[in-house]
Amino acid sequence: MKESKKGSSGIPVAIIILVLAVVVIGGYLFYQRSKPAPRANTASPTNTTVANQRPQPNYATAPPGAQPPNTLGSPTATVTIEEFADFQCGSCAAAHPVLKEINSAYAGNKNVRFVFRNFPLQMHDKAYDAAVAAESAGLQGTSKFWQMQDQLFTNQHVWSVANSNYRDLFIEYAQKIGLDVEKFKADMSGMQAKSRVDQDVTRGRALAISSTPTVIVNGRVVPYAEVTSAGMRRVIDAELQAATQPAQTARSANNSGSN
């Protein structure tokens, strides 16, 4: 009796220590194993560049989306970056500065253009209204669309957690970028902006977009992990080069046949 009591006082502590040890060691090993390679702007280790991605099978035939699309750059560009985004999606807000930087970096290149598509996901309660807000701003000029798009992404952390007054915040942004607020309000509840959003969504569904942001360069989806400053440059430069390659190949063949 005494014996068993004495024994049992040590056993629970031993079990607890054993479990703690298992958790700490197991947890550490698992942590080491699942620690990701640093993402950021360093060269990505994969060869899963865009060239390996299969092109969207129906990219050319899918419904065109809102016309004219919200575009930066020349309509005759050889490289088209098309982003499907949801204003309430945190990853889209995270990708926003990356794409913004890319757009200004290639702003002088008339072979690159950027198209923004609305793809509000159902799980985000304010995403559709935000898309309509951006399109309503766009009805007052293309540059207003981009300013509103910027406002919505950079202030996402504010309006996405606001209560029912989030529309007032949209109006605040409209004021900030110098919109005609009364027209903006009317367009927010009108059909024109909504229909543009819906057309983008129709295109996105046809392209089987299942997550946001989805960035497509010349018909090929750029894996989300590649949507970094360096990753996007690599993809765009490869496409730019591919567009000029036939000429180059022909030239080098004429010269000496070796390259």
Next chain:
Amino acid sequence: MSDEEVQAAGTGGIAWIPVLAAIVAAVGLADSVYLTIHHLTAVPVPCSIISGCETVLTSQYAEIGGIPLAAFGALAYFLAFSLAILAAFGNRTMWTVFGVQVTLMAVFTAWLIYLQAFVIGAFCQFCLLSALTTFTLFILFVISKLRRSN
């Protein structure tokens, strides 16, 4: 105070409800350690139509003051496990402390389920497993009390 479980334990035997509770707490511990590590190592993920774990684990509710919520969970499960083990070997006070703790955990878990259902709008299966283990611990404690009062 004539709970047969604890009585048995007092004589050096093993109380089965606390043992069961310890096993369930260990499952919860493993789950929350997994979630903590997942949270710490997760690469940013896009928002997906198939909303799920990533939506939940990358939401603003997944951290308190920069510390992953799952880490608090791991701590709580480890404490619950330790208390249950001590109770299993006859320490009644620890079983009472265990009861208080799992009650608090159950309330907190109810709030987390509310967040997933109505605020985040997505469920994470590993968080639901944690909810299941917490409620099981709570139910085990209630059963032990009901038995005592009979």
